[in-house]
Amino acid sequence: xxxxxxxxxxxxxxxxxxxxxxxxxxxxxxxxxxxxxxxxxxxxxxxxxxxxxxxxxxxxxxxxxxxxxxxxxxxxxxxxxxxxxxxxxxxxxxxxxxxxxxxxxxxxxxxxxxxxxxxxxxxxxxxxxxxxxxxxxxxxxxxxxxxxxxxxxxxxxxxxxxxxxxxxxxxxxxxxxxxxxxxxxxxxxxxxxxxxxxxxxxxxxxxxxxxxxxxxxxxxxxxxxxxxxxxxxxxxxxxxxxx
Numbered sequence: 001x002x003x004x005x006x007x008x009x010x011x012x013x014x015x016x017x018x019x020x021x022x023x024x025x026x027x028x029x030x031x032x033x034x035x036x037x038x039x040x041x042x043x044x045x046x047x048x049x050x051x052x053x054x055x056x057x058x059x060x061x062x063x064x065x066x067x068x069x070x071x072x073x074x075x076x077x078x079x080x081x082x083x084x085x086x087x088x089x090x091x092x093x094x095x096x097x098x099x100x101x102x103x104x105x106x107x108x109x110x111x112x113x114x115x116x117x118x119x120x121x122x123x124x125x126x127x128x129x130x131x132x133x134x135x136x137x138x139x140x141x142x143x144x145x146x147x148x149x150x151x152x153x154x155x156x157x158x159x160x161x162x163x164x165x166x167x168x169x170x171x172x173x174x175x176x177x178x179x180x181x182x183x184x185x186x187x188x189x190x191x192x193x194x195x196x197x198x199x200x201x202x203x204x205x206x207x208x209x210x211x212x213x214x215x216x217x218x219x220x221x222x223x224x225x226x227x228x229x230x231x232x233x234x235x236x237x238x239x240x241x242x243x
Contacts (some may be wrong), residue, residue: 004037005198007033008033008034008037008198008199008202009199009201009202010202011029011030011033011034012026012030012050012199012202012203012206013202013203013205013206014029014206015027015028015029015030015206016054016202016203016204016205016206016207016210017206017207017209017210017213018210018229019051019054019055019058019206019207019210020054020058020206020207020208020209020210020211020213020214021210021211021213021214021217021225022150022163022164022167022210022214022222022225022226022229023058023146023150023163023164023165023166023167023168023171024146024147024150024167024171024226024229024230025146025229025233026047026050026051026054027047027048027051027144027146028144028146028147028229028230028233028234028237029229029233029236030047030050031043031044031047031099031142031144031237032233032236032237032239032240033240034046034047035096035240036240038195040096041090041187042191042192042195043195044090044141044142045179045182045187045188045192046192046195046196046199048139048140048175048178048179048182049175049179049188049192049196050196050199050200050203051171051175052171052172052175052176052179053200053203054203054207055168055169055171055172055175056172057204057207058164058168058207058211059168059169059172061211067161067162067165067166067169068159068162071124071128071156071158071162071166072162072165072166072169072170074124074125074126074128074129074132075128075129075131075132075135075149075152075153075166075170076132076166076169076170076173077129077132078128078129078130078131078132078133078134078135078136079132079133079135079136079139079145079149079170079173079174080132080136080173080174080177081129081132081133081136082132082133082134082135082136082137082138082139082140082174083136083137083139083140083174083177083178083181084140084181085137085140086136086137086138086139086140086141086142086145086178087140087141087178087181087182087185089137089140089141090140090141090142090182090187091185093141098138098141098142099142099144099237100237100238100242102138102142102144102147102234102237103144103233103234103235103237103238104234104238105147105148106147106148106151106230106231106233106234107231107234107235107238109147109151110147110151110227110230110231110234111231113151113154113155113227114224114227114228114231118154118155119155120155120156120157121152121155121156124156127152128152131148131149131152132149132170134148135147135148135149135170135174136170136174139171139174139175139178140174140177140178140181144237145171145174146167146171146230147230147234149166149167149170150163150167150226150230151227151230153166153167154223154226154227159219160217160219160222160223163222163226164214
């Protein structure tokens with residue numbers, strides 16, 4: 001195993017572990033490092049496919065128990081509606097510029113929440129649809145669509161199970177639609193397939209660890225960990241993109 005392969009495996013394993021624990025984090029952690037070794041479009045499409053695989057496995061294991069559909073549905077519907085716009089942006093814009101924008105905004109909004117500031121939206125369903133649409137578009141064009149939804153749900157005080165279940169279903173729906181849309185543009189090719197297959201073992205190991213941790217982490221710590229994941233990976237994305 002080459003040093004490059006070892007680095008990729010370790011990063012993918014950690015990303016899958018965090019995704020299994022919090023419901024987000026795989027693309028946020030893996031994409032900045034993978035960009036050092038592969039072109040941006042291959043990395044983004046590979047991350048979309050692997051995110052879908054991870055979330056399908058989480059769904060099979062948890063069945064989204066104790067998730068509140070009244071809270072989750074607007075976010076999921078909005079995310080699906082945002083996918084076509086994101087696929088269009090990926091085809092015509094520079095993915096790196098979009099990543100910098102997403103990372104900067106995630107960092108900007110997560111830091112106040114780490115310090116305890118939040119303002120609950122009174123019209124949660126409407127805000128959920130709008131947040132979901134932004135997230136769906138970003139997921140499709142950068143593979144980093146979780147931060148807007150995760151920050152929104154943290155701000156609204158979603159429970160741990162509701163948070164993870166909503167993120168898993170939203171991400172699974174968006175990843176599936178995004179990959180289907182990208183197939184029509186020819187972006188899912190043999191290079192992407194080989195990249196995905198090489199990372200599957202690391203994904204399975206990391207995800208298994210994350211699912212075990214999710215059973216023992218309390219609500220308060222879970223909330224803080226989720227925000228830290230967003231802030232930390234956003235900072236990593238900014239550093240990797242700018243330097």
